[in-house]
Amino acid sequence: MVTRLRRHIDRHPRLVEAAFLLLIYAATSNQYRRVGDDTLWWPGFALAAVTCTSLLARRRRPAAVVVLTTLGTAVAGAQGSTFGPLLLLPVIVALYELTLQASQQTIRTYGLLVAVILVPTALRWDSEDEPWANEAVSLAFWILLPILHGLAVRARRAYMDTVRTRAEDAERTRYEEAQRRVTEERVRIARELHDVVAHHMALANAQAGTAAHLFSTHPAQTDRILTELTGATTAALRELEATVGLLRQPETAEESLTPAPGLDRLPDLVAAFAAAALHITTAVEGPVKPLSAGVDLTAFRIVQEALTNVAKHAAVNTAHVHLAYAQEQLTITVSNDSSPITPPRAPGGGFGLISMRERAQSAGGRFRAGRRPEGGFAVTAELPISA
Structure with missing residues (x-):
């Protein structure tokens, strides 16, 4: 009613x-x-x-x-x-x-x-x-009554406006936070896709070039390289499928049970580059310490991207990976010697250093890259042991 x-x-x-x-x-x-x-x-x-x-x-x-x-x-x-x-x-x-x-x-x-x-x-x-006092008090009451009631209504309206404003601000903040998370997720997925595609495509390109060079003189070695090339492309497709599959999962879906790559796969990474005629030396300084999942993935991707850049942009066949474990920090250095010739610029480059820097900063670490005084190029990432 x-x-x-x-x-x-x-x-x-x-x-x-x-x-x-x-x-x-x-x-x-x-x-x-x-x-x-x-x-x-x-x-x-x-x-x-x-x-x-x-x-x-x-x-x-x-x-x-x-x-x-x-x-x-x-x-x-x-x-x-x-x-x-x-x-x-x-x-x-x-x-x-x-x-x-x-x-x-x-x-x-x-x-x-x-x-x-x-x-x-x-x-x-x-x-x-009626006594004059009663008359005055009664009249004063009826004059004050609408004023006091109006003040109470006014205060109530001001309070409701404040509550409404706070609710709108909270809603706007939630929307902006959601937009920020969407942007961060897009950047993360783009970075992951770049690392996967750049690594495997550069590796496949190097293996194909090596196979073409050895085809007429070393057919047996060429056959082995082409077999490994098939494995490299298969691995690339598998990682791409896993990464893109994240976009199709509903919000309530559980995370994939497949473990993310870490430094324990460094030997496999070195072997894959060896098949592309890139010799990699590794050195570990200090006692090896367990890393958190995020830092372990970041360390592996930085090493992977740095070696990919060597294969793409440096006219050398040797690279060096140095891992230094300290009390609270892991320092990763990937370097290569200077080349006697200037290699042609690889098409499509430009995001490798940006990706490594973003990964290091997202894990709470620091990153720097540049030419070495003795020649060649080096990238260094300092990551916290646990983040």
């Missing part, structure tokens, strides 16, 4: 406003009787019509409406009408609307103005035999 009535009110606001003002007019005009007899003060009906009609402008000009209704009520009281709540209805409504809109100073000023006009009028012309 209440919901239906509220829906009807929302659909017909002007009709509700008209009914509201007619009720106020009926209640107010009925008070224009002289105290002590049943004689009606007929001009009071016109005065009531003016004061009630002025309430239509209470939202646009609340201060002017307060003054007009107060003066009309004072005139009615001066003609002998009783200063009760029904006679004061237009003033109460006008003061309530003023409280909702005006500043604190304006509310105090007009509240005091209403009291200054109505209290002396009531004490001077109200002919009921």
Whole structure:
């Protein structure tokens, strides 16, 4: 019932406003009787019509409406009408609307103005035999009531606005956080795809080139290299399928049980590059310590990408991998000697160093790369043992 009535009110606001003002007019005009007899003060009906009609402008000009209704009520009281709540209805409504809109100073000023006009009028012309103190207190109560209620409604609205603003901010923050996570995930997947594709394609290219070079002179060795090339491409397809498969998993799907590659696969990586005629020396300094899964994957991908860059961009057949374990840090250095010739620039490059730097920083480490003073190129990554 209440919901239906509220829906009807929302659909017909002007009709509700008209009914509201007619009720106020009926209640107010009925008070224009002289105290002590049943004689009606007929001009009071016109005065009531003016004061009630002025309430239509209470939202646009609340201060002017307060003054007009107060003066009309004072005139009615001066003609002998009783200063009760029904006679004061237009003033109460006008003061309530003023409280909702005006500043604190304006509310105090007009509240005091209403009291200054109505209290002396009531004490001077109200002919009921009531003590003046009771009369003043009663009138002050009806003046303060709409002001206090308006302040309470205003505070409630401000509180609800604050709650709504906080909810909108929280929703916007959640959306921005979701967007940030989506962007980070896209970068992670792009980096993983780049590392997988770049490594295996560079390795396959090197193996194919070596096989073409040895085809006429060493057919047996060529056959072995082509067999290993098949294995390299198969591994590339398998890793690509596993990486792209992450995009198709539902949000509630469990993570793949296939372990991520780590430094324990470094011998397999060295053997794969050896098949492409790239000789790799490895050295480990310090006691080997277990790494967290994220750091282990980062270390392997950095070594893999660094060796891929050597195979693609350096005209040498030797590279060096150095792993130095300290108390809280693993330092990875991948270097190659200088080449007597300048190799042609490989097409499609440019993201290898960026990928390695992003991986090192995402694991909480540091990365640097550059030419060595003695010749050649070196990349160094410093990673925390556990992250």
